Amino acid sequence: MEKTAVYQPGVCNIGPAEIRRRRLSGYLGLVVAAVFLVLAFALGWAAPWRLLVALPVFLAAQGFLQAAFHFCVGFASRGLYNFGELGTEEAVYEAEFRKKDQRKAALITVLAFAIAAVVAVVAFLIPIG
Template sequence: MSTNVYQPGVCNIGPAEIRQRRMSGYLGLAIAVVFLVLAFAFGWPAWVRLFVALPVAIAATGFLQAAFHFCVRFGAQGLFNFGELGTQEAVHEAEYRRKDQRKVLLIVGLTAVISAVVAIAAFLVPLP
């Protein structure tokens, strides 16, 4: 799969955008790890540990967008970008937009599942 050509429902971002999504994934992952370390170190209640879902969602969204070469926001708004950061082009064909919206739903769904699984696992882990 080429990362330099828009492909409806497959690829809507190029290398610069992919790097940015990957960096947001690493940031969300770091925040989640720090959150969990603090939660277990200070014995936070199990219900508080459920909030790890938020940084995990950031991480999952970032990594999934980078892996799929597909931006959720661009897909939802009918845009794509293979140039410099901050520049987008419109997707005009209705069928292409529908394909992009299906990919958005896939990424959002996977993010929700990943976030829920991690949050539930953090909730269920007993404190020492």
């Protein structure tokens, strides 16, 4: 079931083109994280170095969460939304709407951070050989 492609403060601030872009960034972060972990374990990196996997995992989680929520964290921080072609952002002028958008952006960021932290701790705790 397709969600309505219209700006809804704190709910939805991007349309199909922007959603695809966020999903692609999620996949890119996921690939980087996977390659990082394969190298880390294959080369026997010390556990503290494996914590760095949190960076690409955060990017992956942020991308996938933004795509799933149909909501761009960056747009919210700049008071924008976009349901058209890439690069055709429109401004959000109402202060109340901007606050709702910023709260949603904070939620997505916290969720992405939590996911990254869990993956990093698991990577840290896995013993090597």
